[in-house]
Amino acid sequence: MSETLSTPIDVAVGILMKPNGDVLLGQRPDGKPYAGYWEFPGGKVEAGEAIIDALKREFVEELGVEVVSAEPWCGIEHVYPHAHVRLHFYISQHWLGEPQSLENQAFAWQGSVGVEPLLPATIPLIEWLDKLRYPTASV
Numbered sequence: 330m331s332e333t334l335s336t337p338i339d340v341a342v343g344i345l346m347k348p349n350g351d352v353l354l355g356q357r358p359d360g361k362p363y364a365g366y367w368e369f370p371g372g373k374v375e376a377g378e379a380i381i382d383a384l385k386r387e388f389v390e391e392l393g394v395e396v397v398s399a400e401p402w403c404g405i406e407h408v409y410p411h412a413h414v415r416l417h418f419y420i421s422q423h424w425l426g427e428p429q430s431l432e433n434q435a436f437a438w439q440g441s442v443g444v445e446p447l448l449p450a451t452i453p454l455i456e457w458l459d460k461l462r463y464p465t466a467s468v
């Protein structure tokens with residue numbers, strides 16, 4: 330494995346969650362690896378940047394949304410053909426502004442997630458998320 334692929338890249342990912350449990354997903358734009366796949370909004374952490382600051386920056390750049398507070402939720406490491414990523418997932422229930430598509434991405438609020446395909450590393454998150462947001466539902 331090359332040095333580039335073996336060195337993990339930190340990625341800050343945010344799950345905006347409405348009081349009814351709906352979460353916001355975005356579709357990766359043309360020109361990026363896995364274009365057309367659905368993901369939670371976010372992006373790479375820049376050198377010297379705190380993960381929470383990267384999260385807030387990406388939400389302003391991609392969605393025009395100010396994340397007021399977000400709780401760290403879980404971390405996932407995944408090796409893709411294009412990159413080795415370390416994903417830091419946050420859940421936010423407190424943000425300002427209506428999400429707008431500022432980088433030509435499609436976005437969708439989802440209850441039970443009906444969009445596909447999802448990025449491979451994000452797939453297991455959906456089941457964990459459902460346990461969190463629908464705790465009394467039978468499995």
Ligand SMILES: Nc1nc2c([nH]c(=O)n2[C@H]2C[C@H](O)[C@@H](COP(=O)(O)OP(=O)(O)OP(=O)(O)O)O2)c(=O)[nH]1
Pocket residue numbers: 340341342361367368369370371372373374407409412414416448449450451
């Ligand atoms: N935002 C996001 N990225 C994810 C998720 N799941 C997952 O495997 N990833 C991976 C895909 C990419 O390899 C990486 C995010 O990098 P990116 O290329 O989208 O980041 P970026 O917006 O900063 O991109 P750029 O500046 O390089 O254009 O994390 C997810 O749910 N959300």
